Amino acid sequence: MPENATDEATALKNKTLLILGAAGPSKPLLFQAARKRGIRTVLIKKDVTWEKEFCDEILPLSVENFTDFEATVAAVVDFCREQDVSGIITTFDSAVPVMAQVAETLGLHGPSPSMAAALRDKNAMRERFAELGLPSAASILVHTLAEARAAAEKIGFPVVIKPTYGTGSAGVVLAHQESEVDAAFTKANEVGLNLSDCADLVVEEYLDGLEVTVDALVSGGEILFHNISDNPELMPGPVFPEVEFITPTAFPAETVDTAFAANELTIKGFGLDHAVVHAEMRMTSRGPRLLELHPRPAGQRVPQIIARSLGVDLMGAAIEIALGHRPVVEPRRKGYAGYRAVCPEVPGILKSIQGLDAAAESPGVFDIEVVLEPGARLVTVPDAVQQDALYVYVEADTYDEVHQRLLAATALISLELE
Incomplete structure (x- = not known):
């Protein structure tokens, strides 16, 4: 040391x-x-x-x-x-x-x-992105169905409708065409009121391409660590559960540099001089586009796969920064790592989880983390925040091998609901 x-x-x-x-x-x-x-x-x-x-x-x-x-x-x-x-x-x-x-x-x-x-406010966030000249999605604040219809026509289909105060894909719904706006608005409005007692919604441009998480450790205005983890599955809607991430990214160096540059501008623009920063982007055909920015560690299990593949303790470094200390961050590439969440497709009461032993013996699996016990009530997006029953972790020498191993291992697991 x-x-x-x-x-x-x-x-x-x-x-x-x-x-x-x-x-x-x-x-x-x-x-x-x-x-x-x-x-x-x-x-x-x-x-x-x-x-x-x-x-x-x-x-x-x-x-x-x-x-x-x-x-x-x-x-x-x-x-x-x-x-x-x-x-x-x-x-x-x-x-x-x-x-x-x-x-x-x-x-x-x-x-x-x-x-x-x-x-915290998705409309204010988009406005700030625009003020800073950062690449993002077109977005319009709405309060009524009539406003949502007009916003969708102005932006152009498909559009995403979601609460201004939300998290975990709750209330986020895609409308491919005019006939789907009413149902998407109703669902987003209902969830927004349940989550935060707020009826404000945003209608946003749907961005093509894969979604990624861009995580940074910042001390004294300097980015000490920058990393991209990919969600390797397209999320075409109508809802947007996030079930899998792999790190490091499979995108080419030029795309990575563009994404890092956009994130650095975002960090500086928001004055995040001492922070752990978690950004979500879509890697579109027009280049990286910002979805959201959060001054907190990455969600779900991204820190675990970063630790496994790069040897960086994201949570520990975030703690040190919060306490006013500059962490020692020394990434050491160890290969690729990823996780895949197992979450219900329909709501219900968890009766049992089948196939855990077989999945644990599947190639490349280094951990299975069960977070819900039998008897737990499971809910699904878009009605509530995404609720995962367990996570399967895999490592391999190549990105594609991690993805295939995750698919194979989680295919052995099933949730029995009642």
Whole structure:
């Protein structure tokens, strides 16, 4: 270990990190990374389950409370002062506005409140992209069906209709033609009201090409690590579940350079000088186009496959940046790695999972992570946030081999619902 890495580890030990919320039924990676570094971890979340074993203190409070935002922020600030918090982080989109306001109040690293507000609102995000001259999708804010119809005609079919405040592909619906706008609007509106009690929607240009995640670690305005993970399957709609990612990318170096350049402009434009940044792009026939930007670690299991293929601890580095330390990031190419989620096609109660032993013996499988137990109620997109029952992880020497191994292993697994 380099001498400066040893110094950093000593400086981090016994620091206190605040985690705001913990999305999903099982996301221990962030907590494990903190424990590995000897960092004291405190959590703010209303309903705590598996997180208890990782936390020194817990404040049972919802950080999605936007109806009483000021009171929520005040309670979080008081808790931070009581716990002598040195850094704040979240993996949860809905918690970003609270994180930003608390960080500004206490002088901690984090996005500015104005930036967080823009990144949380898909319409404001698109407007900011346009102001910065960043490549994105045409988008129009709508509130009524008549406005949605007019926006779709103006943009041109196909279009995507989705809530301005949303996550996990919830309420995101494609309309190929005019006759499909009514149903897409109704579904997006219903889900938006359920998710955030907000009826604002956006009608957006549908972008062709594969979707990718572009992840960056930024310290002192310098990008220390930049990586693209591919979703190797086209998502033609009408809904958009994200089930598979492979890293490193299969796109040629010229395309990668263009995507990195767009992401760097985005990071600088939003003033993300000390952050872990997760961007979603479509690699279209006209070049990379930004879908979304988030000042948080990548979702689902992207950090795990980055660690496996490149030896980079994305969560650990994100923690160090949040605590004001410059992480030592030394990527070491080990081959390709990917994961594929197994999620229900229809809602129901999970009765059992079949085929796990056979899948575990499939070529290249290095882990199977089951996150839902029998008895869990499963929901599906677009009615709710995508809910995965388990993840299968595979590695191989080539990109195509990873993809084929993932398909083969997950084909052996089935979810029995009742």
